Amino acid sequence: MASYLRKLLLVPAATLIALASAKASNNSKSLATVCTTSYVHSALPVDAIPGVQINNASLTVNAVYNANFTGSDFFPDAYDQSYCNVTFAYSHVGRDDSVLVWYWLPAPSNFKNRYLSTGGGGYSITSTDTSIPGGIIYGASAGTTDGGFGSFDATVDEVVLLGNGSLNYENVYNFGYKAIHEMTVLGKQLTRSFFDMSDKEKLYAYYQACSEGGREGWSQVQRFPEDWDGAIIGAPAMRYSHQQLQHLSASVVESYLNIYPKPCALDTLATEVLNFCDPLDGKTDGVVSRSDICKLKLNLDDFIDLNYSCAATPASTNPYNPQPAVPAQSGVITRDDIIIANHTLYGPQTLSGEQVYVGWQPGAGFGDADTVYENATGNWTYSLQSYGVLFAEKFIREQNVSDTIPDFDTWTPDTLRDMIYAGWQKFEDSLQTTWPDLTAFHEAGGKIIHFHGESDNSVPTASSVRYYESVRSVMFPDLSYKDSINALNSWYRLYLVDGAAHCSPDQTQCNAAFPQTNFPVMIDWVEKGIEPVTLNATVLNTCSDNYGANGQICSWPLRPIWTRNGTEKICEFPSQESLDTWFYDLNAFPMYVY
Numbered sequence: 100m101a102s103y104l105r106k107l108l109l110v111p112a113a114t115l116i117a118l119a120s121a122k123a124s125n126n127s128k129s130l131a132t133v134c135t136t137s138y139v140h141s142a143l144p145v146d147a148i149p150g151v152q153i154n155n156a157s158l159t160v161n162a163v164y165n166a167n168f169t170g171s172d173f174f175p176d177a178y179d180q181s182y183c184n185v186t187f188a189y190s191h192v193g194r195d196d197s198v199l200v201w202y203w204l205p206a207p208s209n210f211k212n213r214y215l216s217t218g219g220g221g222y223s224i225t226s227t228d229t230s231i232p233g234g235i236i237y238g239a240s241a242g243t244t245d246g247g248f249g250s251f252d253a254t255v256d257e258v259v260l261l262g263n264g265s266l267n268y269e270n271v272y273n274f275g276y277k278a279i280h281e282m283t284v285l286g287k288q289l290t291r292s293f294f295d296m297s298d299k300e301k302l303y304a305y306y307q308a309c310s311e312g313g314r315e316g317w318s319q320v321q322r323f324p325e326d327w328d329g330a331i332i333g334a335p336a337m338r339y340s341h342q343q344l345q346h347l348s349a350s351v352v353e354s355y356l357n358i359y360p361k362p363c364a365l366d367t368l369a370t371e372v373l374n375f376c377d378p379l380d381g382k383t384d385g386v387v388s389r390s391d392i393c394k395l396k397l398n399l400d401d402f403i404d405l406n407y408s409c410a411a412t413p414a415s416t417n418p419y420n421p422q423p424a425v426p427a428q429s430g431v432i433t434r435d436d437i438i439i440a441n442h443t444l445y446g447p448q449t450l451s452g453e454q455v456y457v458g459w460q461p462g463a464g465f466g467d468a469d470t471v472y473e474n475a476t477g478n479w480t481y482s483l484q485s486y487g488v489l490f491a492e493k494f495i496r497e498q499n500v501s502d503t504i505p506d507f508d509t510w511t512p513d514t515l516r517d518m519i520y521a522g523w524q525k526f527e528d529s530l531q532t533t534w535p536d537l538t539a540f541h542e543a544g545g546k547i548i549h550f551h552g553e554s555d556n557s558v559p560t561a562s563s564v565r566y567y568e569s570v571r572s573v574m575f576p577d578l579s580y581k582d583s584i585n586a587l588n589s590w591y592r593l594y595l596v597d598g599a600a601h602c603s604p605d606q607t608q609c610n611a612a613f614p615q616t617n618f619p620v621m622i623d624w625v626e627k628g629i630e631p632v633t634l635n636a637t638v639l640n641t642c643s644d645n646y647g648a649n650g651q652i653c654s655w656p657l658r659p660i661w662t663r664n665g666t667e668k669i670c671e672f673p674s675q676e677s678l679d680t681w682f683y684d685l686n687a688f689p690m691y692v693y
C-alpha cells in the first residue's frame with residue numbers, strides 16, 4: 100500500500116533526466132534538411148553510456164518518403180509515411196566488439212515527443228524493420244539492435260558458444276538485457292538531439308514487442324525502471340529455462356512411454372476440444388473465450404474411439420520450408436493418444452508426480468507433441484522442437500550441436516526436470532527474467548500492458564498469469580486479493596486474449612479479436628491518463644464475416660462471458676474453481692518459481 104501511495108507524490112523519473120542540449124524544439128524543419136549524414140553525425144549521442152564508444156564512421160543515413168505499412172498484427176495499416184533511416188555501430192571499451200543499432204526518426208512535422216524500443220522473437224533480439232514502423236506512425240522514433248551478434252539476421256544461438264565448453268557470456272548478457280538497454284539510451288538521446296528538444300521537454304519512452312521480445316521487455320522493466328513511461332509486453336518467453344525446455348516435454352513423454360500419436364489423431368482431438376470448449380463461454384462463435392471453464396469440464400477420455408482420417412501429403416521442396424512426404428493416416432483415437440494430449444494440457448511432471456511446469460490451455464492444440472514419419476521403418480517417432488534442443492545443447496551443455504540431443508533416448512521426465520533446474524540456476528541473472536519486484540518501475544510512474552493469447556501453443560498462457568501473480572503477491576502482500584488487484588491494475592494490467600494464438604490471431608478461431616492498437620492505447624494511458632479498463636482489439640482474421648470489427652479484451656483476473664443469450668460480452672470475476680485452474684504448485688523444485 101505504501102509504495103502505491105508514494106507513486107502519486109512522485110514526479111516520473113524520466114522527466115528528471117538532464118540533457119546537454121538546451122535549444123528550443125523546432126519541428127518545422129523538413130525531413131530533407133535534417134536527414135543528412137552531417138546533421139545526424141552532429142546529433143549522435145555523446146557520453147550517453149559509460150564505456151560505450153560510438154563508431155562515427157559507421158553512420159548510415161537516408162530519407163525515405165511515402166512508405167506504406169500494411170498487414171501487421173501489431174499496428175494498423177498506415178500510408179505515406181516519411182522518415183529518416185539511421186544506423187550506426189558502437190563498441191565497449193576494452194572489448195573488440197561491434198553492436199549495430201538501427202533507428203527510424205519520423206519527419207519533423209510528424210514527431211510527437213515519443214520514442215519506442217522494439218524487440219525480437221525466438222533466438223533473435225530484433226525483428227529488423229518489421230516492428231519499428233509501429234513507432235513512427237504514432238510520431239515516435241523507434242529502434243532495434245543486432246545485439247552485437249554480427250548482423251540483424253544473426254541469432255544468439257549462433258554466437259552463444261566460442262567453442263565446445265566455452266560459453267560466450269558477453270553475448271548471453273547482451274541478449275539477456277544489456278543490448279536493448281543500450282539501444283534505448285542511445286535512441287532516446289539521438290531523438291532529443293535530432294529534434295532539438297530542450298531539456299525541459301518531455302520525451303515519452305515506450306517499449307513494444309512479443310514473445311522473446313516480450314521477455315526482453317520484462318528484462319527492461321525489471322532492471323531499468325527509469326528508461327520507460329510504458330511497456331507493451333506480449334506473450335513473454337520468460338522464465339527462460341522452463342520455457343525453452345518444456346518444448347521438449349511432450350517428446351520426452353512419448354519417448355519414455357514409447358507412445359507416438361499420429362499428427363492426424365492430435366489434430367482431430369484439437370478440433371474436438373475446440374468445439375467442446377466454444378459454447379462454454381455463453382456463445383457458439385468458434386472462439387474459446389473461457390479455456391478455464393473448459394478445463395474444468397473437459398474429459399479427454401470422452402474422445403476415445405473417435406475416428407480420424409487425413410489424406411497423404413506430398414513432399415515439399417520449398418527451400419524455406421522443406422517437408423517430407425507424409426502418408427495417409429486413419430484410425431481411432433486411443434487411450435495412448437489421450438495420455439500424450441493430456442500431458443500438454445496439465446504440464447510436465449516428474450516420475451513421482453511432482454509438477455515441473457505449467458501446461459497449455461484447451462483450445463491451443465498439441466503442437467509440441469507432433470510426431471514425424473520415418474519412411475525407412477514406417478514408424479512415427481518424436482520430433483525435437485529446436486528451441487529446446489538449442490537451449491539444452493548449446494546454452495546448458497555448451498556443446499556445438501543444433502539439430503539433435505545425442506542422448507535423448509535416455510531422457511526421462513526427471514531428466515527434463517533436472518535440465519530445467521540446471522538452466523534456471525545457470526541463467527538466473529541473465530535470461531530467466533522473473534524478478535517479481537517492480538517497485539522502482541512503479542515509483543518512476545511506468546505503465547505496463549501485458550497481453551497473452553489464450554490459445555498460445557508456444558508460450559503457455561498460464562506462464563503470464565503466474566508472473567502477474569508473483570508481482571502481485573511480492574508487492575502487495577498485506578492487501579486483500581481484490582485490493583491488491585486494484586493496486587496493481589492502476590499501473591500494470593494483464594489481458595488474456597481469447598481466441599488468439601502465439602503473438603498473432605488464430606486462423607482456426609476466425610471471429611476472435613486481436614489487440615492491434617496497443618501503442619495508441621498505451622499512449623492514451625501514459626499521456627492522457629485514460630486507463631485501459633478493457634484492451635481495444637480488432638477482428639483481423641479474413642476468414643471472419645466480422646473482419647475489421649471491434650472487440651474488447653478483459654483485464655485479468657476478470658474473464659469474458661457472453662450473456663443475454665450470446666449478444667453481450669461482459670467481464671466477470673470468475674469462480675474460485677475457474678481461477679484455480681490457472682495456478683500450479685511447481686513442487687518439483689525446492690525453491691519457489693516466480
Ligand SMILES: *[C@@H]1O[C@H](CO)[C@@H](O)[C@H](O)[C@H]1NC(C)=O
Nearest residue numbers: 123124125126127128129132
Ligand atoms: C524553425 O525552422 C524554420 C525553418 O528552418 C525557420 O524558418 C524558423 O525561424 C525556425 N524557428 C525557430 C523558433 O527556430
Ligand SMILES: *[C@@H]1O[C@H](CO)[C@@H](O)[C@H](O)[C@H]1NC(C)=O
Nearest residue numbers: 140141142143144145153155
Ligand atoms: C563522434 O561524433 C560526436 C558527435 O558529433 C562527436 O562529439 C565525437 O567527437 C565524434 N567522435 C569521433 C571519434 O570523431
Ligand SMILES: *[C@@H]1O[C@H](CO)[C@@H](O)[C@H](O)[C@H]1NC(C)=O
Nearest residue numbers: 164165166167168177178179
Ligand atoms: C502508398 O499507398 C498510396 C495510397 O494507397 C499509393 O498512392 C502509393 O503509391 C503507395 N506508395 C508506395 C511506395 O507503394
Ligand SMILES: *[C@@H]1O[C@H](CO)[C@@H](O)[C@H](O)[C@H]1NC(C)=O
Nearest residue numbers: 159160161162163184185186
Ligand atoms: C535503412 O538503412 C539500412 C542500412 O543502411 C539499409 O540496409 C536499408 O535498406 C535502409 N532502408 C530503407 C527503407 O531505406
Ligand SMILES: *[C@@H]1O[C@H](CO)[C@@H](O)[C@H](O)[C@H]1NC(C)=O
Nearest residue numbers: 257259260261262263499500
Ligand atoms: C558450430 O558448428 C557449426 C556447424 O557445424 C559451425 O559452422 C560453427 O563454426 C561451430 N561454432 C563453433 C563456435 O564451434
Ligand SMILES: *[C@@H]1O[C@H](CO)[C@@H](O)[C@H](O)[C@H]1NC(C)=O
Nearest residue numbers: 398399400437438441442445
Ligand atoms: C490428465 O492429467 C491430470 C493431471 O495429471 C489428471 O488429473 C487427469 O485425470 C488426466 N486426465 C486424463 C483424461 O487422463
Ligand SMILES: *[C@@H]1O[C@H](CO)[C@@H](O)[C@H](O)[C@H]1NC(C)=O
Nearest residue numbers: 404405406407408429430431
Ligand atoms: C469409424 O469408422 C469405422 C470403420 O470405417 C466405422 O465402421 C464406424 O462406424 C466409424 N465410427 C464413427 C463413430 O463414425
Ligand SMILES: *[C@@H]1O[C@H](CO)[C@@H](O)[C@H](O)[C@H]1NC(C)=O
Nearest residue numbers: 414423424425426472474475
Ligand atoms: C518412402 O520411400 C519410398 C522409397 O524410397 C518412396 O517410394 C515413398 O514415396 C516414400 N514415402 C513417403 C511417404 O515418403
Ligand SMILES: *[C@@H]1O[C@H](CO)[C@@H](O)[C@H](O)[C@H]1NC(C)=O
Nearest residue numbers: 357359475476477478479480
Ligand atoms: C519401428 O518399426 C519396426 C517394425 O516396422 C519395429 O520392429 C520397431 O520396433 C519400431 N521401432 C520403434 C523405435 O518403434
Ligand SMILES: *[C@@H]1O[C@H](CO)[C@@H](O)[C@H](O)[C@H]1NC(C)=O
Nearest residue numbers: 262263264497498499500505
Ligand atoms: C563439439 O562437440 C560436438 C558434440 O559433442 C562435436 O560434434 C564437435 O565435433 C565438437 N567440436 C569440436 C571442435 O570439438
Ligand SMILES: *[C@@H]1O[C@H](CO)[C@@H](O)[C@H](O)[C@H]1NC(C)=O
Nearest residue numbers: 616619620635636637648649
Ligand atoms: C480501437 O480499435 C478500433 C478498431 O477496432 C480503432 O478504430 C480505434 O482507433 C482503436 N482505438 C484506439 C485508442 O486506438
Ligand SMILES: *[C@@H]1O[C@H](CO)[C@@H](O)[C@H](O)[C@H]1NC(C)=O
Nearest residue numbers: 381382383662663664665666
Ligand atoms: C437464443 O439464441 C438462439 C440462437 O440465436 C435462438 O435460437 C433462441 O431462440 C434464443 N433464445 C432466447 C431465449 O432468446
Ligand SMILES: [Ca+2]
Nearest residue numbers: 377382384386
Ligand atoms: Ca465461444
